[in-house]
Amino acid sequence: MSPVGPRHIPVLGREAVEMLSPREGGIYVDATFGAGGYTRAILSVQGTRVIGIDRDRAAIAAGFDLVHSSAGRLTLVEDRFSNLAGICSAQDIKGVDGIVMDIGVSSMQLDEPERGFSFRLGGPLDMRMSHVGPTAADVIAKASEADLANIIYIFSEERHSRAVARAIAAARKQAPILTTRALADIVAKVVRSKPGEIHPATRTFQALRIFVNQELDELHLALSAAEQVLKPGGRLAVVSFHSLEDRIVKNFLVERAKSGGGSRHLPELAHAPPSFRILTSRPLTPGASEISANPRARSAKLRVAERTDAPAHPAATLPGWPTLDNVMRGG
Structure with missing residues (x-):
């Protein structure tokens, strides 16, 4: 039986969950729980388990009814999604079958x-x-x-x-x-x-x-964390809403999907084995009906990749843009 609760359909929600292809017995992470739209869709597949993460306490509190109706299949955690590897470890989860991320501010937050x-x-x-x-x-x-x-x-x-x-x-x-x-x-x-x-x-x-x-730093860290916790064959689905986010996701996946060694110009340069296989050669975007129903969907892009059995790559250094701590210190 599907979990009860208010119906919420996230942007590109059907496409993202279809690409995740949740299956009975699978463990999934909804890294940006929000109103729980992705989680509801995943839990509608019998025998799935979801770890829902959100840094917004109001979102976590609003999800308590869904926790109750899921009969133990949903665990909600108030935390940043960049910490998803530590969250999975704390839940004694060695690997997950899918991760979905919906980047940026939620409609609930915008409307308050x-x-x-x-x-x-x-x-x-x-x-x-x-x-x-x-x-x-x-x-x-x-x-x-x-x-x-x-x-x-x-x-x-x-x-x-x-x-x-x-x-x-x-x-x-x-x-x-x-x-x-x-x-x-x-x-x-x-x-x-x-x-x-x-x-x-x-x-x-x-x-x-x-x-x-610190959203873009969080995204960089969350993508690396997802690479660490996904099982071989596990899928990562990311919905972004502006070019800065989408560029980070695209560059991460392209870098992680590279195969082979160096070029004839730099033959000594060797890439680590590809840790992802990109499933969306071009990002999926909302159709006209979804944009008509929800104008905020117009800029959304969905990218999906599947984890290989190669080791996770070393985490990339964060870009050298202004940081909140430095600015508030006057540094």
């Missing part, structure tokens, strides 16, 4: 004004997924103008990042910037948009959210 993710809903300038650590308002108050420009450019590719940073630095001298609307109004004065284009503050809000939650 008090969380401060959306400029369309007035609220405090918070943006924290886990309710701990510095808020977006703290970053706005503490970061230097140069750091703000770097953060906004690197994490959203906003072409007007320097102008936005100057405007924020000038405005905060007059009064603290504490609300989403206050920040959106500041950005809108220096970034112009035409009718039909995205709101001028969209990229700045994206950059701050990614930075506050």
Whole structure:
């Protein structure tokens, strides 16, 4: 019998779960539990077990009914998904059959004004997924103008990042910037948009959210962790929503799927055996009906790969972009 609970269909949910191909007796990780849409679909296959991970305490609390209805087949863990290898070890799980990740902010978080993710809903300038650590308002108050420009450019590719940073630095001298609307109004004065284009503050809000939650570092670490815990034949399905995330996923899988040694120019260079086999030569994207029903799906991309029996590659060094700790220390 399928678990009971409110119906939630995540973006590209059917495609992601079909590619995971859950089977009876399999163990799966829903690394970004959210409203539990992927988990429900996996648990609908008899005899499956799911470890659901989310750093948002509200998401974990909302999933308790699903835990109860799953009759012991679902375990929820409040943690960052970059820690999924340690989480599996703590559950005495030696290897898993599939992992699904849905990267970025959830619809639930966007639709709660008090969380401060959306400029369309007035609220405090918070943006924290886990309710701990510095808020977006703290970053706005503490970061230097140069750091703000770097953060906004690197994490959203906003072409007007320097102008936005100057405007924020000038405005905060007059009064603290504490609300989403206050920040959106500041950005809108220096970034112009035409009718039909995205709101001028969209990229700045994206950059701050990614930075506050260290989302891209988390993604790098989570992909390496998935490589460690997947069994041979286990599958990794990742849904991303903007080019920065998708680029990280694509580059990780391409690097891990490389085979053979060096070239005639660098014959001494040898690659480790491929640890993944890519199953989506091109990313899967939502159809017109899904985009019509959920406009937030329009930029989604799904990439899927299957683990080989080769050892996991050494974890890559994180990129040298600004870090939350350094910026808050003034370093």
